[in-house]
Amino acid sequence: MPRSRSKPDGISIPSTVKRSPAKARRTYAKAKRSAEQTYGSGERAARTAMAALKRGFEKVGDHWEPKDHKGPSDEHARRRSRRADGRSAGGVDVLGHTRDELYARARKLGVRGASRMNKLQLGKAIAAHQ
Structure with a gap:
């Protein structure tokens, strides 16, 4: 069965990330899955995933775009x-x-x-x- 863009493997993704490039969606989803294994589902996992996204992407308008330099x-x-x-x-x-x-x-x-x-x-x- 094909994966949904908005919920890969059951991970809920914020709307700003949904409107972002595929790499940003994958980064968020992978970080959130890992955080949920460590911290359980909830706000802490979502904050951890967003922090991981911010290392390589920057919010521009209503979506995230890649940074020139990660950090x-x-x-x-x-x-x-x-x-x-x-x-x-x-x-x-x-x-x-x-x-x-x-x-x-x-x-x-x-x-x-x-x-x-x-x-x-x-x-x-x-x-x-x-």
Whole structure:
């Protein structure tokens, strides 16, 4: 029986991942299966799978696209700690882009006050407007 795109092997996939390239869907599903074996089904497995997805993909609009270079997207992800200082950009790769690139994306999305924002603020604003 062929596998469903939205639920490979019974794994529920978020809608933003469903609209993403096949590699992103496979990455999420594989990470979630592994996390469910370790932690059981639930929120922790979903968060672990999303963290794995963010290492190689960046949220752009309503889907995920491959990053130019794999790695953490912000200081929160770099620290790998639940007690990190909360400086997360919501899936936007602020470490892999220049401020000018983030500013251009923010302007395209219509973010107000973008010219006065730093990289992290731009990343948060982009995430909020997507």
